[in-house]
Amino acid sequence: MRAWLYLIAAAIAIGVVATPGLAVFLLLGGTPDDGLVASFGTLLLVSGLAVVTMRDIIRCGLAMIVCFIALAGIYVQLGAPLVAAAQVIVYIGAISVLVLFAIMLTQTKSGSARLVFQTQARWAALAAIVLALLIGVAVYGTTWPDLGPRTAAATEAIASTLFSDYVLPFEVVSVLLLAAVIGGVFLAKREDVTGEEPTL
């Protein structure tokens, strides 16, 4: 019985995602690209809202994976397949798994954990809406100079730029990743009994 419920829920979710794309494609006379962008954008925003509003934090983590998948699709639409591949590998493959492990390590059964939001959630919603409106006004009120048509960047060009003009940031990022690995291991390692407890 529950399996049927899950199937129905999945069908509803697919419908919610596919409807804007089909509406843009068929009714408004857009190109297939328009339909795909509408579908991926809907998936992105719906799953993003699910990340911040759902009660069960494991489901929040899974919704975050869906959000990253939608973003990877939009990157492919934008003609950046290398960034989309990095998004899938780093975010979906590494960061999401890390977040899910951290969720499972910090699950508590206390009753107060049932309250999802802080007491100032109302003001936070207001601030977020004001921020979204400000960004919208800024985006639509600006005429961007020297915009060209949408073009895809060749991967060879990306590679040569990364290893010629941007080689210093590349090296700095590698040092940063090394420092992050060492710092993460140091912070998360269990103190031995004789050693001093870090006071946090």
Add this chain to the structure above:
Amino acid sequence: MAEQLNTYLTLSGALFAIGTFGFLARRNAISMLMSIELMLNAVNLAIVAFGAFVPQLQDRGAVIALIVIAVAAAEATVGLAIVIAIFRNRRTPLVDEYDAMRR
């Protein structure tokens, strides 16, 4: 619609606002970190969109986005390690119960 920069910038701004709400409103520290990831991804989307539409930024947009992804990975590692270290001492992931500096 798919050929306009404003579409992608609007998506990016909406996702950033959603992340802001999550960061300000959630009680769980890991939920706050997930909201920060959403905000970083929104900024990345804006960077890639500018790279696709501005000819001078043709391949630089993708390079900057890759570097931001690497920095986000480092941030997630250290942030989750800090959350787990605090959880080991305080036995709760809820940020409103971290009141050691208020007492």
